[in-house]
Amino acid sequence: MKFVIAVIIFSVVILIHELGHFLLAKKNHIEVLEFSLGMGPRIISTVKGGTRYSVKLFPLGGSCAMAGEDAEDDSPGTFNSAPVWGRIAVVAAGPVFNFLLAFVLSVIIVGCMGYDPATVLEVTQNSAAEKAGLKKGDVITEYQGYHIDLGKDLYVYSYLNELKEGDTIRLKVKRDGKEQEISYKPDVNVRYLLGFNRSDVNSMTVESLIKGMPLEEAGLEAGDVITKINGVEVPDGNAYEKYIEEHPLSKKPVTITYERNGLEYEAEITPREYRTPVSGFGYNTYSEKTSGFNVLKYGAVEVKYMIRTTILSLKELVTGHLGMKDLSGPVGIADAIGDTYEQSKSEGTLMIWMNLLNMAVLLSANLGVMNLLPLPALDGGRLVFLVAEAIRRKPVNRQVEGMIHFAGLMLLMALMVIVMYNDILKIF
Known part of the structure; x- marks a missing residue:
């Protein structure tokens, strides 16, 4: 199917x-x-008005x-x-x-x-965003100089323009029918990391290691299984998350116990500080109903978004931020369409179609x-x-x-x- x-x-x-x-x-x-x-040999063909109309064996293209x-x-x-x-x-x-x-x-x-307006849903209390005057209900129309039509526009531009410590967030928002500018230096969230990715949220198997981070420097390898932190067993992802919540990582060294090829090893490492600027606000990602001329207007806006996203992706490919592994052809796209269908079935017929x-x-x-x-x-x-x-x-x-x-x-x-x-x- x-x-x-x-x-x-x-x-x-x-x-x-x-x-x-x-x-x-x-x-x-x-x-x-x-x-x-299609491409390849014809399976259905008829001639009318001097033109041959054909359906070919492989549904991977077409021609005029x-x-x-x-x-x-x-x-x-x-x-x-x-x-x-x-x-x-x-x-x-x-x-x-x-x-x-x-x-x-x-x-x-x-x-x-409907469509997804870039409406501010929450502003973190006492954050730089709140102090700069950003309020719940504001509609963001510009982010870092980029025009914003939809909530997903804001997501794309936030992703492509990752904030660095010391950056200034520049917004234009619409409030009560009036547009105003807001700018502020975002707060910085400080975390301490071990530097690995798990193969699954419920697994403690190391899928990959972040270069230059503590676990990689300690000699761990992809495929190793982390079993204990400071002597406390972490048999699965839930246990790991619970341990980190109860014992937040800091500059203090921790002992990591891991298994490789049936043998147990230990490594003492010092978590690495990771500083991340945070915007201090959350925005809408859900659709709101609309009617009349707005349906045509936001239909055009959706197409504009798709075109702009495609162009931005090409730019990322040319500049090297994306590689060949990120490209998809007919097989990959067909698989993505199939996944979309399967994931939508639980949401009902309307969502499948949409x-x-x-x-x-x-x-x-x-x-x-x-x-x-x-x-x-x-x-x-x-x-x-x-x-x-x-x-x-x-x-x-x-x-x-x-x-x-x-x-x-x-x-x-x-x-x-x-x-x-x-x-x-x-x-x-």
Whole structure:
């Protein structure tokens, strides 16, 4: 069932993308040779009005094959025979239709569930935030210079702009219909850490060690099992959490007992101080009902959020904050859609539909943005050549353009293989 749902969502998103190319090609009198969903051999095919409509074996893509699209042929009815601005419209239509699909689905979601305003729900008593004048009920409209429309905007920008000690939080909030600015240096939360991650919340098995932290320096390794702290047994995660709550870690050394390959070892370590700035306020992450024009407004805002998040993720990838392991291809996305379906079943039919529609919005907006990247073989790469042609008033050498797009396609295919391999490793 999970696979079927993933295929349906993929197919709809890709079908709408290719439909954009198809409709604008017809509008500009360009002959469409084949309009297909999927890749590989045809399993269903029919010819109508000079166009072959096909469904292919592998539901991992689609195409709108136009006459003369990848050749120097400019005879009537071919892609190159259309005016340059018409060709630009044809190429841009795929991503634009993805954004339109995302908008329509977002309007449905907002109409049913509402939206999540960035409303302050609580302000920590005697905190720097309270002293600066922040109040419960304030609606945050700007954070650190970034415009905020939704609670999830605030989450994303807080995550991407991690506070450091000494930083100043700069907010704009709306209160009683008026906007005002609030700024303050956040309080600092001081904790003492051992420096390890557990394989499970209920387990005391070391999954990984934080480089340069006490346990790593003491020689512990992934797979070791911590059994005691200062002689007190911690058989599971609950016992560990209870011990830390009753005996907060400090600068005082502690004795860690751990097992490795059936043998017991001890290490005396000094917990490391970890200072974290805290904002001093909590904000809304739940949806509030809305109606009328606001449904359209916040439908557009949701699409804006998805597009902006995709662009920010690409920026993180380029700057090295994200790596290849963080990318997902069709296999990983299908798995995520399946997980969303399974996790939503306990919440009822409405939430299943809403969460799956939300995945479709994310996928559609993501596909639109990715296709507009100015890379060879993508719609964005083709647009670069077409815009250059419009400016120069003559086409770029078609043979050179074709070679560049072919090279880009090969690189994209290689990237897809790597990403799919990573997806399979993550799942299995």
